[in-house]
Amino acid sequence: MPIAKAPEAKTYLYRLRQELSDDKVSHCIFTAEYLSSFAVSLGIEHDDAVAAGLLHDFCRDYDAHELLDQARQFRLPLSEAQMAAPALLHGPVAAALCRQEFDINEAVYQAIYWHTTGRPGLEPLGQALVVADFAEPTRKFPEAVEAREQLRKHGFAAALLYVAEMKAAFSREKPVVDPNSQAFVLWLKSNTPT
Numbered sequence: 089m090p091i092a093k094a095p096e097a098k099t100y101l102y103r104l105r106q107e108l109s110d111d112k113v114s115h116c117i118f119t120a121e122y123l124s125s126f127a128v129s130l131g132i133e134h135d136d137a138v139a140a141g142l143l144h145d146f147c148r149d150y151d152a153h154e155l156l157d158q159a160r161q162f163r164l165p166l167s168e169a170q171m172a173a174p175a176l177l178h179g180p181v182a183a184a185l186c187r188q189e190f191d192i193n194e195a196v197y198q199a200i201y202w203h204t205t206g207r208p209g210l211e212p213l214g215q216a217l218v219v220a221d222f223a224e225p226t227r228k229f230p231e232a233v234e235a236r237e238q239l240r241k242h243g244f245a246a247a248l249l250y251v252a253e254m255k256a257a258f259s260r261e262k263p264v265v266d267p268n269s270q271a272f273v274l275w276l277k278s279n280t281p282t
């Protein structure tokens with residue numbers, strides 16, 4: 089179903105164009121479209137897929153100072169990794185701001201909040217956003233190409249585990265490792281039927 093069918097899509101796009109550079113707006117649109125293409129098969133509401141896809145990077149152009157400032161204003165918990173790399177806060181801050189401005193539901197809030205790292209217990213919309221954000225069709229790096237292949241050939245669970253493992257591997261190369269990425273992989277493995 090096209091993303092324009094979601095009643096709030098126009099409003100979100102209007103605001104995204106005020107907040108983000110053109111290439112990031114384009115990434116958000118592709119993420120929402122890609123997410124919508126497989127969301128219904130996972131039992132996810134189309135409107136929720138569109139909201140999460142479009143809004144997930146709402147704060148991606150905020151600098152470190154703005155992210156820390158907003159996080160403190162919303163009283164979001166700050167981890168050691170987020171303090172060291174405030175860009176990790178762009179999901180949590182976007183979730184808080186979008187809940188305030190657009191009245192998004194809890195599933196969309198959680199999906200936006202956790203889209204960078206995932207976490208144990210992440211619900212289907214959040215899981216789907218992790219895959220769509222990483223593998224939307226304009227992402228050209230080899231791991232994104234492989235993730236699209238996994239989704240096409242082996243289904244959502246395989247694609248999700250692949251993406252989570254790749255993100256955890258990237259995260260391990262950072263000076264401060266975000267423990268949620270690693271915990272998400274372990275949780276997925278413990279929940280994957282063998």
Ligand SMILES: [Fe+2]
Pocket residue numbers: 144145148178179203204
């Ligand atoms: Fe993001």
Ligand SMILES: [Fe+2]
Pocket residue numbers: 115119144145221
């Ligand atoms: Fe993104």
